[in-house]
Amino acid sequence: MDANSGLIGDKVAAKRSQEDAAVVPRAIENHGVIGDLATIALVATDGTIDFLCWPDFDSPTIFAALLDPERGGMFRIAPELADARVTQQYLPDTNVLLTRWMGDKASGELTDFMYVKNSRSDGSSMVVRRFRVTRGSLKLRMSCTPRFEYARR
Numbered sequence: 116m117d118a119n120s121g122l123i124g125d126k127v128a129a130k131r132s133q134e135d136a137a138v139v140p141r142a143i144e145n146h147g148v149i150g151d152l153a154t155i156a157l158v159a160t161d162g163t164i165d166f167l168c169w170p171d172f173d174s175p176t177i178f179a180a181l182l183d184p185e186r187g188g189m190f191r192i193a194p195e196l197a198d199a200r201v202t203q204q205y206l207p208d209t210n211v212l213l214t215r216w217m218g219d220k221a222s223g224e225l226t227d228f229m230y231v232k233n234s235r236s237d238g239s240s241m242v243v244r245r246f247r248v249t250r251g252s253l254k255l256r257m258s259c260t261p262r263f264e265y266a267r268r
Contacts, residue, residue: 140184141165147203147212151229151240157181158212158227160201162193170240177261188262192246194223194253221251 146157146165154174156167165181167190168174179187199216206213211228223246230241246255 140181143181146181147205147214147227149210149212149227149229149242151231153232153240154229156227156229156242158203158214160203160214161191162214162225163189163191164227164242165189167242175263175267176265177263179262179265183265186262187265188260190244190259190261192225192244192255192257194221194246194248194255196221196223196253215249218251221248221253223248223250223253 141159141161141163143157145160147160149156149158153171154168155172156164156178159165163180164178165187167176167178169177176182176187178189180189181187194216196216196218199218199222202215202217204213204215205211209228211226214225214227216223226243226245226247228243230243232240
């Protein structure tokens with residue numbers, strides 16, 4: 116085995132992982148979890164929030180593409196970056212999720228977390244999403260299609 120075969124294998128695996136993540140509904144293993152101790156959101160490796168009950172675990176969903184890709188709703192932020200290697204990881208000792216896209220000429224990262232309410236806060240929950248270009252320049256695509264009261268009607 117030469118030095119390039121491992122690199123080629125990594126690129127093939129990354130491309131396969133990216134293609135798997137783009138299939139809707141996305142497999143559960145292609146998601147990270149963020150939460151605020153009252154509810155959670157599932158964030159796919161392609162930058163899509165596929166599932167979110169709001170503001171509590173037993174509340175109706177706002178995004179449920181994981182369950183119903185056509186009518187469930189989702190919130191996606193992702194770069195237009197062909198052949199990127201995508202990784203997801205948490206900042207150490209936190210529930211802050213980083214999704215990174217690394218291409219040959221550009222890279223970027225999406226940071227997702229939920230603000231945890233405390234006795235001094237105003238009581239509102241919030242999902243925080245921030246995209247940062249880390250190298251080169253990127254075009255982003257964003258799509259937000261909430262489905263309030265999904266499956267209750």
